[in-house]
Amino acid sequence: MAEITREKAMDMAVKYLSFKSRTSSEMVEYLKKKNVDDVIISDVMQKLGEYRYIDDVVYLKNYVENNRHLNYYGSRRMIQDLKKRGIDDQLLLSLEDLFSKEDEYQGCEMVAKKNLRALKGQTSAQKKKKLYDKLGRMGYPTEMVLEVIKTLVREEEPLELTEDELADEEQKLSEKLNRDYEKYLRAHQRKGAVGKELMFRIKKSLMGRGYPYALINKKLEAKREELGEE
Known part of the structure; x- marks a missing residue:
């Protein structure tokens, strides 16, 4: 099979974008599936960025605006959907500013x-x-x-x-949050995170799972008190 040139890869990328907007992650994944060389993918992604054909910040803004008029998803569903499309956690933190x-x-x-x-x-x-x-x-x-x-x-x-049904739902959500907290705690500790950085990473991970901000903060505050931290 002949090697795909930069020009050919660029043509493939532009055609892929002609159907709808894509995230950087989606484009990279598409080109990899087409067996494009990693070096060429890097060059193509740089050009697409320069031409503003791909911009994850703009993609996020357009996604929120479209959701406001078409899908009407809540923030938890939006976060899950955007993470699947490859929008990174740091950029997702701006979602609350775009979608009050x-x-x-x-x-x-x-x-x-x-x-x-x-x-x-x-x-x-x-x-x-x-x-x-x-x-x-x-x-x-x-x-x-x-x-x-x-x-x-x-x-x-x-x-x-009913009060029993509500209590049951709240208990299930709290138990699920506790399990995910312990999972992310172990995962980020293995990566060397400690102190405030560890808590920050856990918070981002839990936010990505769609938990209410108030519930996440309550959990982290309780953990800080347990550990005797300021």
Whole structure:
């Protein structure tokens, strides 16, 4: 098989971009699958960056804007999706600046209203449970989901879920967070991280898993108190 030249690789990259925007990670993966030499891939990626054909910062901004008008995903779903596309953790930290909690709440409320119309005739408990499941799959934070449901289904029973169901959901989330915390703690310690740097890396990893910021901070604060750190 003849070696793919820089010119040929560039043509392949531009054609790949003609269908839709790509992240840097997606482009590199595509060229590797086409058996393009690593040195040529590096050259092509440099040229694509110079021409602004690929820019992960712009990609993230466009993704958020499109989500605001098309998909209406919550922050957890967005983070998971963007990580799959190769957006790095450091860049993902800027997501909260691009997609405020107010924006997210409006999206959550709109999705809930749309789905609530389709649940006409069902009991209050059925509506609340189905909305809870739907909004959770869409990636909205648990606290936000409960607040939206409470507001929209106000004419029904006052509890968005029974107290036992709510306690069970919160317990499951807390247990899952604890497991992931221990996993990332071991992983980052093996890489030599300690002190504040270790906590920072764990926080980024947990954020990437879609946990609510408040819950992550509560967990890390409890761990710092346990260790007697300032």
